[in-house]
Amino acid sequence: MSREAEGSQTRKAELALRQAIVEGEFRAGERLSELTLTERFGVSRTPVRAALARAEAEGLIETLPSGGYVVRAFSEADLTDAIDLRGLLEGFAARRAAERGPSRGELAEAKLILAGIDKLLLKPEMSAEDFDTYVDLNARFHRALWDLAQSPTIFREVERVASLPFASPSGFVRLQAHLPEARAVVMLAQDHHASVIEAIEAREGARAEALMREHARLARRNLQAALADRGRLDELPGGPLIRHAASL
Amino acid sequence: MSREAEGSQTRKAELALRQAIVEGEFRAGERLSELTLTERFGVSRTPVRAALARAEAEGLIETLPSGGYVVRAFSEADLTDAIDLRGLLEGFAARRAAERGPSRGELAEAKLILAGIDKLLLKPEMSAEDFDTYVDLNARFHRALWDLAQSPTIFREVERVASLPFASPSGFVRLQAHLPEARAVVMLAQDHHASVIEAIEAREGARAEALMREHARLARRNLQAALADRGRLDELPGGPLIRHAASL
């Protein structure tokens, strides 16, 4: 059976494992027994094993010296590093795109997404549904940007770094939803988006790079705000995996 | 049995597979049958499977839509992208190190390695053995640099990007060995090394970053030289995996 098949047991185990970890159903540092996961996911050990190997490659879990896996614990420094790394790679992608000079057609998709977000921002108030739409459009914009570098290698690595729930471009966006300044942050982010496309079009590589680096700092800002009042963090994807200075 | 154990069948398969691929024992695009590898490595399918999964995570092979793996083919663009990516991440590590300001003790190891390379360069001519020593010291210097950022996340990613044979800091060094300008390139590289440590010590983050990016360009220069006369490339680790414009 194909590895990418929807009905594949391996895929089933991968998705279930990923979801269980990200939703905090295991405590950070908890050992993941293959047999336990076998019962839980309703598949045999072989697919579970494959899922564990993949999760380790993604950085969600880590191996014990004596064998087996434990759920990884993330420090605050890990989070900011991951976010910065994402910004670094997105900045690189943007610079490459600018230096290469994409055609008008290649830029079309990104501009279309931008217009969609602009339209959302026209509304005086954003509903929860609007916010979902925004999260989706935001994710799509970032992927479109990665694609503009026209480099499978770069795409691969930035996708990888952004696969951690915290480092994802949409990772902390949801956290703003209930914050009063949410709208302002979204508008700021959208200005970054528009500026980076403008920079790419004008072949201003350094500017495009700097913009994406700064853009990632918005995520760090949201992270800081979330860390300030602890409660919010747990409702975040992957939130429970964050190890706090207090609980060290 | 531990996954890291030396005698582990999985480890055996991982090493054997990696070596076989890098040494070009498979053609690029060739399908890797699990059963074939099973015979070849003298282990069962389970460890072979684990080795394949790992090799895919490292980017040496890729999955077919219908299942199974094929040896990845690298275009020239893939190589330069991988090298640039390594430079980007090493630059980030260097900048982080500079901004953080490592203690004298933390810098000691890097300086020791630098001194070792300086000593090698004092000799009027470098023997093959000297070159091996240089390759080793060079690799150690780079790892020491990655470590100076004091960030497991950054270390992890730069190590990952540098795990591809071409992107490795020592990837193209061996290629210079027989070139007349080898000595000059090594001296240039060593100046980069010394300068980046100096920049880190002086907390000059932007300079440290720029230096490491430029440092990686040396690898690109070597790559260009190697591509110019095709013969040399095959004796390189991973060389046979490079797909040429001519053979497209």
Added chain:
DNA sequence: CTACGCAATTCTGTATACAACAAACCAACC
């Protein structure tokens, strides 16, 4: 009450059997 050692259990590493799928091949028919 604590510390040490032994035993039982649980876990992972490994091999292998079985089933479903894909591709290649051959043959027959148009």
Added chain:
DNA sequence: GGTTGGTTTGTTGTATACAGAATTGCGTAG
């Protein structure tokens, strides 16, 4: 001769049995 159909072979996906190692818990001795 080309195409289509079925068959056959090889491949991967999955489950599971077995062995060795690690961990846990208990009992005992100090």
